[in-house]
Amino acid sequence: MQYQIQKLNNISKKESRKILGLMSGTSLDGLDMALCEISGHGKETQLTLLEFETYGYGEVFKNEVRSVFSTQMVNLEKLCMLNSWVAREHASIINAQIKKWGIDKSEIDLIASHGQTIYHAPKRQHQQNEFENSTLQIGDGDHIAHHTGIITISDFRQKHVAAGGEGAPLAAYGDYILFADKKVDRILINIGGISNLTYIPADAEFESIVCTDIGPGNVLIDGWVKENFSPLKYDVDGKIAASGEVQKALLDAMMNDPFLKMAFPKTTGPELFNKQWLEKIISEHGIVINKNEDVVATLTAFTATLLTSAIQEFATSEKACEVYISGGGVHNKIMMDTIQTNLPKIKISTTASISINPDAKEAILFALLANELVSGDGSCFGKGSKNAPNVGMGKVSFAG
Ligand SMILES: Nc1ncnc2c1ncn2[C@@H]1O[C@H](COP(=O)(O)OP(=O)(O)O)[C@@H](O)[C@H]1O
Ligand SMILES: [Mg+2]
Numbered sequence: 199m200q201y202q203i204q205k206l207n208n209i210s211k212k213e214s215r216k217i218l219g220l221m222s223g224t225s226l227d228g229l230d231m232a233l234c235e236i237s238g239h240g241k242e243t244q245l246t247l248l249e250f251e252t253y254g255y256g257e258v259f260k261n262e263v264r265s266v267f268s269t270q271m272v273n274l275e276k277l278c279m280l281n282s283w284v285a286r287e288h289a290s291i292i293n294a295q296i297k298k299w300g301i302d303k304s305e306i307d308l309i310a311s312h313g314q315t316i317y318h319a320p321k322r323q324h325q326q327n328e329f330e331n332s333t334l335q336i337g338d339g340d341h342i343a344h345h346t347g348i349i350t351i352s353d354f355r356q357k358h359v360a361a362g363g364e365g366a367p368l369a370a371y372g373d374y375i376l377f378a379d380k381k382v383d384r385i386l387i388n389i390g391g392i393s394n395l396t397y398i399p400a401d402a403e404f405e406s407i408v409c410t411d412i413g414p415g416n417v418l419i420d421g422w423v424k425e426n427f428s429p430l431k432y433d434v435d436g437k438i439a440a441s442g443e444v445q446k447a448l449l450d451a452m453m454n455d456p457f458l459k460m461a462f463p464k465t466t467g468p469e470l471f472n473k474q475w476l477e478k479i480i481s482e483h484g485i486v487i488n489k490n491e492d493v494v495a496t497l498t499a500f501t502a503t504l505l506t507s508a509i510q511e512f513a514t515s516e517k518a519c520e521v522y523i524s525g526g527g528v529h530n531k532i533m534m535d536t537i538q539t540n541l542p543k544i545k546i547s548t549t550a551s552i553s554i555n556p557d558a559k560e561a562i563l564f565a566l567l568a569n570e571l572v573s574g575d576g577s578c579f580g581k582g583s584k585n586a587p588n589v590g591m592g593k594v595s596f597a598g
Contacts, residue, residue: 202596206349210573213237215307216248218296218348219565220288222314222337224391224468225416225526226263227431228254229291232561233299233306236569240578243375243566249299250558253291266316266336268468277316277336284314285341292346303347310568310592311352312561313337318467320364322460333365339595351568351592361587364465367394370409370586371570371579372563376554378402383519385512386549388560389527391417392467393505397512404579409586410463412508413455414471415527419497421473426490436532439498442491451483452476452500462511463585501527502536509537513544524549524556567591 199207209215214237221230233249255263266272266280288311296303313335320331339352355365373386373396386396393415397408419439420432433439455475457466476497480487487493513519521544527533528548538546548556570578571592582588 202598206572206594206596209307209349212307214244215569215573216305217308217310217565217568218292218306219561219563219568220292220309220311221561221564222288222312223560224268224315225420225432226255226260226267226314226391227526228252229288230558230561231292231295232558232565233301234562234565236565239570239574240375241378243569245376245562245566247555247558247562249301250555250561251295251298252557253295259287263314263316268317268472281336281338282341284337285339286345288337289342289345292342306348308568308572309342309346309348309350310354310564311337311339311342311350312354312564313339313352315467318366318465318469320465322364322464323466323470331359331362331364333359339593343595343597347597349597350595351571352595353593354564354567354591356593357589357591358587361582361589363585363587366465367396367409367411368567368591369394369396369560369563370404370407371591372566373409374398374402374404374407375566375578376562377522377552378407379520381517383513383515383517385509385519385521387412387505387509387521387523387525389415389501389505389523389525389530389533390560391415391420392471393501393525393527395462395508395512399515400517404586404588405581405583407586408463408512411465413458413466413504414501415525416501416530417468417471418476419494419501419530422476422490422493422497425473426493432526433494433498433530436498436530438491438494439530439532440495442489442493442495444499445485445487445492445496447483448480448485448493448496449499449503451479451485452496453503458504462508495532498530498532499536502533502540505537506540509541509544519544521546522549522552523547524554524559526557528556
């Protein structure tokens with residue numbers, strides 16, 4: 199057998215694998231790195247988080263990515279260069295982090311790299327019949343593999359799109375593996391730039407779970423804070439929101455967006471929910487802004503209201519329903535408190551209470567996808583569904 203394939207084959211047969219899951223989301227805040235020890239596959243998976251770190255991106259990285267991020271017109275040469283540049287940046291961040299952890303590289307079996315999403319264009323958004331759902335992540339896996347010397351599984355979303363999905367959210371798979379419960383319905387929510395939800399009824403087969411984006415998570419809040427409360431990059435712990443008042447007229451106007459009225463499941467991104475979207479609503483409704491704090495409070499209430507009604511839509515059964523939240527949004531106290539106040543009968547927790555670090559969850563989910571690709575037998579996800587097809591996601595880049 200060709201030696202690279204042989205090596206991958208050996209990894210797939212190991213009792214347990216060390217997989218470094220990577221996530222870099224729409225918030226463009228940093229590279230999440232979750233080093234996981236994973237044994238088994240599917241429902242038998244056992245996962246231990248060995249190490250976790252977020253490397254905060256510097257301004258140079260952010261500005262380079264922003265030059266092509268969520269924008270319809272880009273410099274194609276720049277995009278071409280960034281595909282490898284982002285990967286090399288990631289590789290050097292990874293190499294430095296592995297050193298810091300004091301781990302020998304040879305101990306890490308695989309890297310599971312999400313890449314950097316630069317555009318998400320589901321058909322519902324682009325509405326061009328001759329084109330399918332589309333999404334694009336840059337930071338090519340070959341470059342990461344070559345510069346780290348570790349086999350890299352990357353670009354997970356394309357197979358999902360190929361099989362008819364929108365390429366997002368991919369949380370369904372890992373959430374099912376980690377959190378499906380025999381007795382209770384569970385709702386998992388991730389509040390990143392965009393927020394998403396996975397509904398897993400008690401004792402569910404994979405086909406019956408629902409995984410969907412909800413709408414904006416932190417993206418609008420971050421944008422307003424960056425512009426009006428520089429040098430802050432986000433509303434730390436929700437303190438600005440706490441000092442403002444919710445403007446009902448603005449909240450009502452935002453709630454009227456047609457995307458929010460579409461039935462679940464659906465996906466979106468900062469291509470839709472961005473500064474221009476907010477400014478248009480403010481001007482079309484003649485809304486007068488008195489204090490920037492009020493806008494932050496209102497945007498926070500907006501996300502909290504969307505999450506509340508999404509939870510209400512799924513938490514309808516007689517059985518108890520548990521809600522676990524992850525992503526950077528869990529640190530926004532106002533957001534979390536508002537959701538809990540809106541839903542007094544449902545206990546809202548973070549995934550920390552079920553032993554998963556909420557900041558690491560998404561990176562862990564990609565490590566799980568890589569584990570399934572390399573060692574899964576395809577049975578766990580049954581027939582799959584339109585929005586969560588049962589396909590092996592991720593491309594293999596050998597390290598040679
Ligand atoms: N202490 C905090 N207080 C409030 N918000 C926070 C805090 N820490 C992180 N966040 C929010 O979480 C975002 C990052 O969340 P993350 O889960 O990494 O999202 P993404 O997957 O989009 O990168 C930040 O941009 C910020 O909005
Ligand atoms: Mg992030």
